[in-house]
Amino acid sequence: MRKLVLGIMATALAGCLFTGAAMADETEKAELLPGGGSNIIYIITPSTSNPFFNTEQVVGSAKAEELGYEVKCFSHDDDAAKQLEYFEAAITDKAAAIICDNAGADASVEAVQKAYDAGIPTFLIDREINESGIAISQIVADNAQGAAAIAEKWVEAMDYEGKYAELLGLESDTNCWVRSENYHAVIDEYDTLEMVAQQSANWDQTEAYEKTEAILQANPEITGIICGNDTMACGATQACIDAGRDDIKIIGLDGSDEAAAYIKDGKMVGTALQQIAAITEMAVEQADEYLKGTAPEQEKQLVDCIAITEENVDNLSAFVYTEK
């Protein structure tokens, strides 16, 4: 038995070493994928019922058309099987490139690999995949930096003390923990700030509203709520308004217009803008440059979030930040 395990391990190790060597060889030669041959760019994103993902399709299409491409947009609705179908359609369509906000870090590897094997370059936006070397770019908002940045503002708004609750996103989602950990990286340095409730509201507004109602009844002493995204923050804010609790300091993350409206009204402390419009434009530009022969310097690229509070909220509209 032991021998068998060792054998498997040795084979696996050899496999990894070989792949490593082959990949190093690949980078040195810097051979670029040719694209499928047509002039079509596929933009595949989660459901556009969320304005964040809608922005990806709208901004991506505009940029690609400006650069002379034909554009086809699809939503995979966070279903990896559906996503794979769209990737296969792109291959059949001889797409020049694919811009994708993927349906899962592990589940999407297969689709991206298929495109790669068909010579079609994929440029990932917003979410990473757990594989390097098969997508040309992975451009994501720095969620860790964004969470820490808005947590700093929240700690100030709380005047460094008090009890608070946290609404987590979908617990299977990487970003749920990246955001939560980085909120706490800032907040937990103050022993005067105490978390008395932590629940998941699964990124959902209605669920956040209901959970907040329940938390306010069980823990009326709280003066703050930190939320993993703006959708939940807006649900929590509305629940606080309806309960007559205008003393509660709330933050979210995304930079949605709905959150911006609450921030303007002083009902929310702030949010961190993921510059998704800028990220999408970068991806389309990099696709265009790549097809013309220049690959981006790095595959994984982080774009800073911008902490949004009442001081600068007027600069925010439709996920675009414009300094006025």
Next chain:
Amino acid sequence: MKRKLLLMLAGVMTALCVTGCVKIIDKGTEGQYTGETEFDAASNSGGDWEKVVAEITENAVDLSGQAEEGIDKVCAVSASGKVKEYESKANGKKNALILEVEGCDDTVKVQIGSIYSGTDVRDIQTIKNFESFTNQTEWSQYAKALNAQVDSQVVAPLSIDDSVVGKTVTLVGAASASGGEITITPVSMTIE
């Protein structure tokens, strides 16, 4: 042709890697199997600190010469000025010095801990970049670890208290500006 064969072979073996055997490993014991121990930002930053200080010192621009242009991005600065105010927040855990820097109209604030905000020190160094780390969280822990070095190597040895007001501070650090205020995280500092 040979390369293609190699690639194919590698592909098959990787597939074996992925699908060949599955073993559930208890959280926290991965290192025993992979040889990869848990990411330790502190030990990771310790070895870099001197290089980071050297790089920031070399790139530092005199803040007093930046009065007209201001600073729009995070940058390395050197500055010297009289302490106007010793600012203390969060029951003395978040402190700062407000400096009077000649030729600089903005409020100049020097973070002196023990809690530090931001990632400026990390962001202006080039010893390590995001690709040196596995993910965003490690990258962000690295920033925190560098800030911890700021505290232990630069600030704590000076034992600063409110008697510092009126004295002259000379420093090099990472600076960023927001709303008419320049915040500096020092990487070297003297007080006279």
